[in-house]
Structures are given as structure tokens and as C-alpha cells.
Amino acid sequence: MSSFAASPGSFHETRTEVRYAETDQMGYAHHSVAVSWFELGRVTWMRDIGCPYRDLERRGVLMPVVKLELTYHAPARFEDQLGIGTRLLELRRATVIFENKIERIEPEGRRTLLVLGRVELACVDATGKVQRMPKDLQAAFEPYLPPTSVGV
Amino acid sequence: MSSFAASPGSFHETRTEVRYAETDQMGYAHHSVAVSWFELGRVTWMRDIGCPYRDLERRGVLMPVVKLELTYHAPARFEDQLGIGTRLLELRRATVIFENKIERIEPEGRRTLLVLGRVELACVDATGKVQRMPKDLQAAFEPYLPPTSVGV
Amino acid sequence: MSSFAASPGSFHETRTEVRYAETDQMGYAHHSVAVSWFELGRVTWMRDIGCPYRDLERRGVLMPVVKLELTYHAPARFEDQLGIGTRLLELRRATVIFENKIERIEPEGRRTLLVLGRVELACVDATGKVQRMPKDLQAAFEPYLPPTSVGV
Amino acid sequence: MSSFAASPGSFHETRTEVRYAETDQMGYAHHSVAVSWFELGRVTWMRDIGCPYRDLERRGVLMPVVKLELTYHAPARFEDQLGIGTRLLELRRATVIFENKIERIEPEGRRTLLVLGRVELACVDATGKVQRMPKDLQAAFEPYLPPTSVGV
Numbered sequence: 182m183s184s185f186a187a188s189p190g191s192f193h194e195t196r197t198e199v200r201y202a203e204t205d206q207m208g209y210a211h212h213s214v215a216v217s218w219f220e221l222g223r224v225t226w227m228r229d230i231g232c233p234y235r236d237l238e239r240r241g242v243l244m245p246v247v248k249l250e251l252t253y254h255a256p257a258r259f260e261d262q263l264g265i266g267t268r269l270l271e272l273r274r275a276t277v278i279f280e281n282k283i284e285r286i287e288p289e290g291r292r293t294l295l296v297l298g299r300v301e302l303a304c305v306d307a308t309g310k311v312q313r314m315p316k317d318l319q320a321a322f323e324p325y326l327p328p329t330s331v332g333v
Numbered sequence: 334m335s336s337f338a339a340s341p342g343s344f345h346e347t348r349t350e351v352r353y354a355e356t357d358q359m360g361y362a363h364h365s366v367a368v369s370w371f372e373l374g375r376v377t378w379m380r381d382i383g384c385p386y387r388d389l390e391r392r393g394v395l396m397p398v399v400k401l402e403l404t405y406h407a408p409a410r411f412e413d414q415l416g417i418g419t420r421l422l423e424l425r426r427a428t429v430i431f432e433n434k435i436e437r438i439e440p441e442g443r444r445t446l447l448v449l450g451r452v453e454l455a456c457v458d459a460t461g462k463v464q465r466m467p468k469d470l471q472a473a474f475e476p477y478l479p480p481t482s483v484g485v
Numbered sequence: 486m487s488s489f490a491a492s493p494g495s496f497h498e499t500r501t502e503v504r505y506a507e508t509d510q511m512g513y514a515h516h517s518v519a520v521s522w523f524e525l526g527r528v529t530w531m532r533d534i535g536c537p538y539r540d541l542e543r544r545g546v547l548m549p550v551v552k553l554e555l556t557y558h559a560p561a562r563f564e565d566q567l568g569i570g571t572r573l574l575e576l577r578r579a580t581v582i583f584e585n586k587i588e589r590i591e592p593e594g595r596r597t598l599l600v601l602g603r604v605e606l607a608c609v610d611a612t613g614k615v616q617r618m619p620k621d622l623q624a625a626f627e628p629y630l631p632p633t634s635v636g637v
Numbered sequence: 638m639s640s641f642a643a644s645p646g647s648f649h650e651t652r653t654e655v656r657y658a659e660t661d662q663m664g665y666a667h668h669s670v671a672v673s674w675f676e677l678g679r680v681t682w683m684r685d686i687g688c689p690y691r692d693l694e695r696r697g698v699l700m701p702v703v704k705l706e707l708t709y710h711a712p713a714r715f716e717d718q719l720g721i722g723t724r725l726l727e728l729r730r731a732t733v734i735f736e737n738k739i740e741r742i743e744p745e746g747r748r749t750l751l752v753l754g755r756v757e758l759a760c761v762d763a764t765g766k767v768q769r770m771p772k773d774l775q776a777a778f779e780p781y782l783p784p785t786s787v788g789v
Contacts (some may be wrong), residue, residue, distance in 0.1 A: 213524075216516065246562065249553065
């Protein structure tokens with residue numbers, strides 16, 4: 182599903198399409214669906230860098246979303262082919278920030294920006310208590326920080 | 334949210350309304366949403382008979398859906414006020430069957446049938462293994478079986 | 486569903502509960518669901534001030550979301566009873582900004598803040614072109630602006 | 638997304654994966670999501686036989702679901718890779734029946750059946766009135782009827 186490997190500072194891409202169930206009566210994909218697309222991009226990014234989120238949860242490391250910002254530039258429509266861009270923006274002691282973009286990809290390859298956003302996730306244990314991000318997770322994420330950014 | 338107590342053989346009712354996010358580009362509530370409305374009716378029914386599903390799960394009793402049948406008679410539209418009817422139909426060793434109906438309720442009280450359906454749930458433990466329904470759960474459900482039906 | 490009338494600057498409240506279908510495997514309501522709760526609050530607010538969104542769309546006035554900001558303070562869990570607070574924050578030529586909060590309401594009445602956020606909507610015609618907000622809609626909204634805020 | 642062309646009587650396949658937002662607190666994909674997977678399979682099937690559903694709706698031909706039957710054999714879990722099987726089962730004057738199956742596909746290729754089901758759709762016009770299926774649509778579907786089945 183993801184079309185190229187993640188690299189520092191650039192967007193990793195996951196492909197999906199707009200499902201009928203995701204549309205609303207305005208004839209667009211409902212705005213809440215972009216939140217799930219961002220998540221799908223993040224999950225694929227983590228799997229592609231060798232750090233599947235599924236395995237993290239099995240170790241008792243949960244990463245709930247604590248902050249969301251989305252700006253909608255153009256609507257997504259049923260059967261639109263989408264590229265979900267994901268890149269790591271910041272890495273802190275117990276939180277991490279991703280940047281996402283959603284683009285419509287026309288059959289001939291032309292792209293239109295639909296949504297831009299940021300997602301901040303916290304690192305918590307199984308009881309919901311905020312914890313420092315595990316060292317191996319931080320080490321796995323760090324190479325993907327943008328060049329100008331300074332990590333923890 | 335539920336407007337009257339459950340009684341044997343008759344429908345218990347939970348009220349809700351069609352959310353914008355539940356509509357699709359046909360201008361109706363998406364057909365998959367009826368499945369969640371049935372569930373909302375079931376959850377309220379269980380809470381109203383003194384057996385909250387939340388407490389069951391805490392005891393390690395899970396009730397996944399194993400079979401669904403729905404017939405759609407008329408569409409539900411945005412802001413429609415709905416009555417979710419729920420009644421117990423059958424109680425077996427390790428499964429239970431509910432019947433549900435969704436009706437649109439007009440401001441003046443007139444009702445239109447939108448969806449009819451049946452949901453069969455199994456009783457499983459935390460590992461997903463089918464288990465006999467706990468005796469207290471069966472005892473709590475039995476009084477609500479339809480008069481003509483024969484329980485376990 | 487809404488428990489009191491809207492008044493300028495204060496939060497209007499719509500009640501709902503966390504549905505099983507809205508939970509995720511973390512055991513919380515999925516973070517994207519808060520976006521739909523905000524919408525449910527907005528829709529009820531509009532109906533309560535005498536301006537149902539359903540009627541607006543029938544006149545060809547659409548109000549797509551163009552910007553979203555959410556901060557998650559505590560998780561919502563299955564069967565939690567929620568209060569969705571909605572208040573008008575700003576009214577511009579062609580956009581409107583609402584503030585929302587989600588609170589868990591315990592049986593004894595105690596409240597816990599779960600989510601805070603802002604939603605900006607644009608006014609567009611049936612072709613998706615941004616248009617000035619209709620005069621009657623603006624007149625209906627204006628009385629609910631916070632006292633210190635200056636409208637268009 | 639679809640891995641091979643449709644052929645009469647056999648299952649056409651669309652691939653997808655279980656999204657985090659689709660899980661529930663039981664740790665499985667919520668049972669209502671299978672309904673959307675069936676739809677995704679159907680939409681891809683229609684596009685692959687040269688009859689995109691998007692174009693149908695633009696011509697004023699709507700195909701709402703009127704009947705659903707699903708049997709759940711095993712749960713789908715987060716990040717599971719799924720094959721959605723779709724095949725045409727029956728073609729009547731104004732309705733069409735599809736059969737669907739959902740299988741989990743392990744990295745090494747082994748498949749496990751998760752869900753089986755049938756979906757009946759009606760052909761209606763923009764006002765919701767049932768209409769005879771357009772001749773070109775019927776002609777496009779007919780070659781995919783199972784060999785033993787007799788069409789209209």
C-alpha cells in the first residue's frame with residue numbers, strides 16, 4: 182500500500198481510495214475521515230520503518246492522540262485515489278508530532294492538495310500514565326527527523 | 334435515552350437521531366450505520382435490565398456478533414428522530430438472538446418502519462473461546478424471552 | 486437531546502453516550518469520533534436557535550468544515566455519558582467559528598473535561614463556491630456571539 | 638487495489654487492511670466494518686468490469702442496499718491484510734445480489750475465512766422510486782453471472 186520508503190524530512194506515502202461509506206450527503210468524504218487517513222499513514226510509516234504499532238501495543242506501549250490540527254483545502258470525493266503523506270516533525274521526551282497531507286491523485290498523475298495537518302501523540306503505559314518514550318522506539322524514529330530539527 | 338422498560342416479547346426502545354457523519358452521498362444514512370444502531374439498542378436494553386455490557390466485559394465475558402440479517406424498508410435521513418426497538422428472541426447455551434427494528438418518529442408521533450433485523454451473539458472468554466453463557470446472565474435474560482419461546 | 490437553550494457566550498449542551506462501535510482497541514472512544522460529536526453539538530445548536538442545518542442545505546447553502554483543532558485531555562470510554570458543549574465564537578463574511586468541549590458526566594453529576602476544540606466552517610453554494618453568509622443566517626447567529634466579540 | 642479481473646462465478650478480489658479506527662475494545666475490527674468492506678469490494682468489482690458506480694450515480698441511477706446477511710467465522714485484527722471476495726449471484730428486474738467473503742491473508746499467503754455474506758441492492762431513481770435496471774447495466778453484469786444461474 183505504501184509506495185516508497187520513508188526518508189528524513191520528506192513525506193512517506195500511503196495510497197488509499199475514498200469509500201462510499203466515507204462520503205456524506207454534501208457529496209464529499211466526511212471531514213472526520215481525514216483523521217483516520219492520517220492514522221493509516223502513520224501506521225504504515227511505522228511498519229515501514231520496522232516499528233509496527235501492533236507490536237508496540239503488545240509491549241504495553243500505547244500512543245493516544247493528544248492534539249489534532251487539520252486544514253481542508255479541497256474536498257475528497259467517492260472513488261478519488263488518494264496519497265496520504267506522513268512525516269515525522271518532532272520528537273520529545275514523551276510525545277511525538279507528525280505532519281500529514283492528503284492529495285488527490287488523478288489517473289494521469291496530477292496531484293491536488295486536499296488536507297494538511299499535524300497530529301501529536303503521547304506515549305502512555307497500559308494504565309494510561311504518560312511515560313518516557315522507550316529508547317528503542319526513539320532510536321527508530323530519530324533518523325526520520327527533518328534535517329533542521331533538533332531531537333530530545 | 335431509552336423511553337420505557339423492557340418487557341417479555343415486546344420491543345424496548347432507545348431513541349437517537351441521524352448524525353450528519355452517518356449520511357452518505359445518496360442523501361441517506363449509510364446502511365452500515367443500522368448495525369451500530371442495533372448495537373446501541375442492545376447495549377441500552379442490557380443496561381436497563383440491570384446487566385450493563387461494560388460490566389460483563391470487565392468479568393471477561395465477551396459477546397461478539399456471529400450473524401447479522403437486515404432488511405431495509407425505507408431510508409433514514411439526516412436529523413430524522415429514530416426509535417431503535419430491541420427484543421430478545423432466543424437464548425441458547427452459548428448464543429443469544431435479538432430482534433431489532435428502526436423506526437422514524439415524526440414530530441407528531443407518526444412512525445415509519447425503516448429497518449428490521451436479527452443479531453446473533455456468541456458468548457466467548459477473553460481468549461475468544463466459545464463458552465456457556467454465565468448462569469447469572471442467563472437468569473437475567475430469561476424473563477425477557479417471548480412468551481411462546483422455549484429457553485435452554 | 487439538548488438540555489438547555491443556547492445563550493450568548495455560554496455553552497449550549499447536547500447529551501450523548503459513547504457507543505461500542507466508537508471504541509478502539511485501546512479501550513477508548515477513537516479520537517476521530519470527537520469530530521462527529523462536535524458536529525452533533527453544532528447541528529443541535531442550530532436546530533435549537535431555529536435554524537436547522539437540514540433546511541439550509543435544502544436552500545443550497547452548504548457549510549463544509551475548513552479547519553479543525555482538537556486537544557484531548559482525558560479519554561472517553563464505552564457507555565460514558567457525555568455533554569457536548571457548543572458555542573459560537575466568531576462570525577465572518579463567509580466563515581463561522583464554533584468552540585466545543587466534551588465532558589464526561591458521572592451519575593452523581595460530576596464532570597470531567599475530555600476534549601476541547603474549535604471548528605471553522607465556510608459558507609459555500611451547491612457548486613462548492615465560497616459565498617457570503619446569507620443575511621437571515623447571520624441575523625440568526627449574531628445574538629449568540631460572545632459579549633466581547635465583534636461581529637462582521 | 639484489486640488483484641485480478643472478475644470472471645463468471647468466481648470471486649473477484651480487492652485488498653485492504655484493518656485500520657486502527659476500525660477496531661473496537663474487544664480488540665477486533667468492529668462487525669459493522671465488514672459491511673463497508675463488502676461495499677468496497679462491490680465498488681471495485683463494478684469499476685473493474687467497466688461500470689464505475691460513480692458514473693451510474695451521475696446518470697441518476699442509485700443502488701441502495703435493501704438486504705444484508707453476514708456470518709462471522711473469525712475476527713479480523715488491526716493491521717491484518719484482507720482479501721475481499723466479490724461475485725455476482727443473481728440479477729433480477731430491479732435488484733441484484735452479490736456474495737462476499739473476507740479472508741485474512743498471512744504474509745506467507747495462507748488464508749483464513751473471516752466473514753461470508755450476501756448483499757441485495759435495488760435499482761432506484763433520484764427520487765428513490767424502484768426502477769428496472771438500465772439495459773446497459775444489465776448487459777454489463779450478465780457475463781459475470783455464475784454458470785448455473787439463470788438471469789432475467
